Amino acid sequence: MSLTTRHGTRRALALGAAVATVLSTAGAVHAAPPQRVDPYDPDLGPNVTVFDPSTPQDEIEQYLTELATQQTDAEMSTDRYSVLFKPGAYGSAQDPLQATVGYYTEVAGLGANPGDVDVHGALEVYNRCLGDDANPNCIALVNFWRTIANLHLTVDSAGQDGCRASANFWAVSQAVSMRRLDVTGPVSLMDYCTAGPQYASGGFIADSRFDAPVTNGSQQQWLTRNSEMPSWSNAVWNQVFSGVEGAPDDSAFPDPPYTTLDTTPVSREKPYLFVDDDGRWNVRVPAAQTDTRGVSWADGTTPGRTIGIEDFYIAQPGDSVREINTNLARGKNLLLTPGVYDVADSIRVKRAGTVVLGMGHATLTAVDGAVPVTVADKPGIVVAGITVDAGTVESPVLLQVGKAGGHHGNPANPANPTTLSDVYFRVGGPHVGKADTALEVNSDHVLVDHTWVWRGDHGVEGFPTGGEAGVNGDTVRWNTNTGRTGVRINGDDVTATGLFVEHFQEFNTVWNGERGTTVLYQNELPYDPPTQGHWTRPDGTLGYAGYKVADDVTEHTLHGGGVYVFNQNNPEIVTENGFEVPDAPGVNLHHVMTVNLSAGTIEHVVNGVGDAVPPSTSGAPEYVPQYPAP
Secondary structure, three states: OOHHHOOOOOHHHHHHHHHOEEEOOOOOOOOOOOOOOOOOOOOOOOOEEEEOOOOOHHHHHHHHHHHHHHHOOOOOOOOOEEEEEOOEEEOOOOOOEEEEOOOOEEEEEOOOOHHHEEEEEEEEEOOEEOOOOOOOOEEOOOOOOEEEEEEEEEEOOOOOOOOHHHOEEEOOOOOEEEEEEEEEOOEEOOOOOOOOEOOEOOOEEEOOEEOOOEEOOOEOEEEEEOOEOOOEEOOOOEEEEEOOEOOOOOOOOOOOOEEEEOOEEEEOOOOEEEEOOOOOEEEEEEOOEEEEOOOOOOOOOOOEEEEEHHHEEEEOEOEOHHHHHHHHHOOOEEEEOOOEEEEOOOEEEOOOOOEEEEEEEEEEEEOOOOOOEEEOOOOOOEEEEEEEEOOOOOEEEEEEEOOOOOOOOOOOOOOOOEEEEOOEEEEOOOOOOEEEEEEEEOOOOEEEEEEEEEEOOOOOOOOOOOOOOOOOOOHHHHHHOEEEEEEEEOOOOOEEEEEEEEOOOOOOEEEOOOOEEEEEEEEEOOOOOOOHHHHEOOOOOEOOOOEEEOOOOOEEEEEEEEEEEEOOOOOOOEEEEEEEOOOOOEEEEEEEEEEEEEEOEEEEEEOOEOOOEOHHHOOOOEEEEEEOOO
16 A cells, blocks of 8 residues: 555554553643644644545555454544545445444545545444354444544445345444435444344434435434435434434324424534645634524535644644643644543633544543643634543543633624534543543533533443442442533533433533523433432432433423433432423423333433333333423
8 A cells, every 4th residue: 555645554553552641731841843734744643544546445445444353342442543535436336445434433535525535335333242152242332432424425335245235334322423424325323234132322413415215223312413314214212303304204202203303503513624626634614503404515615614734733642731732822723633642731722713623533531630621711612523531530520611610601602602513521431430520511602512421331341340239239330430410501502412421420411501402312320329328319309310400590492302211230229300400481391201221210201290110111211292291
């Protein structure tokens, strides 16, 4: 393979784990000179691979096969990769390009528009088999952390067995995004060919067009936003469509359980890299919009602004926080290349309009209780494509938007909100984690566009799993891998499109600000409270609601919400309500539900309304179409 077509070599596959270096305030006394970036050939580090149409297809497939083989079971690894395709055609009807996408892998086109990169073949995710020959246990429930974006895909699985030739499989769950795709041919969001049970548990599509029906299959919850499709088949518990041409009608809710908004109230597409006709690298930053429907690129390039790659500081693991913050203060934007960055001080994003873009699921891990990222009360800041991990010393918060100490406002123009896109959080999993709150939003006019905020319910060897239920059982994990609140919203006029929050030890989401809007909420309560006493509030209330709107809020809207219970470590535990909101005329929940996954009980869906979901109802949701009732 010609090295002129790529950054890095196959050697990167063996060295990917050796990229984590502590980022601290340590550094030279004098600031380093400004970084020089070649706009035609930027140094994106060893874990970014760039192909162009002249690269022999067998070399592309060999690399992708090696990468997928390495990453298919690498759920808790430190490897991160970005695979990019320059404008042009890849694969053909005679020789389709076929590849699978593993953990922590981003596959994206480098065109200004999706059609500039044309892939004829299949880019797929299959079930992961966790059992043995007798019980293969093939599921997509843990197929997390991967991305596909900004290309045209003509689905062609020729040469595969008859079943897998039937569609492009994208069998995934949380922290997975499919953005800016133009797809010709069938897509299935479950893998119905690999041995069962074939469960899948959620995902996200935005700004994409499909010319054939999309098969949802066993996906338990899903958000599709600002897209086009002829139809959508199947529904399980919670399927939400916002600004989607061809979305199913939701008038028969909950049979099927569709929630459909004609337009998306506030949206901004994720920034993306592209190479222009002169060969220069750039980042396109889409503009924020209101009341939108369909794809942003229907009439040409997505509305927004273009920033040359030379206006970014291109960070790699090993760069100090001081150096990163110095470059941000100089007016640079920030591009985080793939890797794991151990962060001992905050990366401070202070300037209005700054863009922070992560590649290949770049991950920031807190060290010594640091807050890895703080974002100022300034308009138009965009943070996208990063994962923020808790460290072994408790952090007060992992990402903070606006000043600490509550609601301080935001001088932003409401038409230019601070935006978080594909920003994910973990407390535990690859290692023990500790955080009081994962995401705290104190500013007004903030858009959260797809996030998964996860306190780990499983992890690598050494991650505490406890033992039998009770005080002497999983108290180990409950007291060791600690995360109290997943998301805390203090600002007003905050919108969340795709809010997935799971397993925190008190309220998973607390919404204190006025005029908040959520479009799809998904939550699983924690698996591991050892006793009812551990899962009882100081006032005696049994458990913490999965979604809590503060008692003094007067206006709030939620479209499509689900809270699930699986108290596997003590099935006797009871939670009073899945949702808890004030009874105010301006507070409305549209299409909410609870469901039992075989252990524990939720007594009511919202505020004492809705029947209980004890273990005997496992898999059968309890729905409240509207709260308060019309």
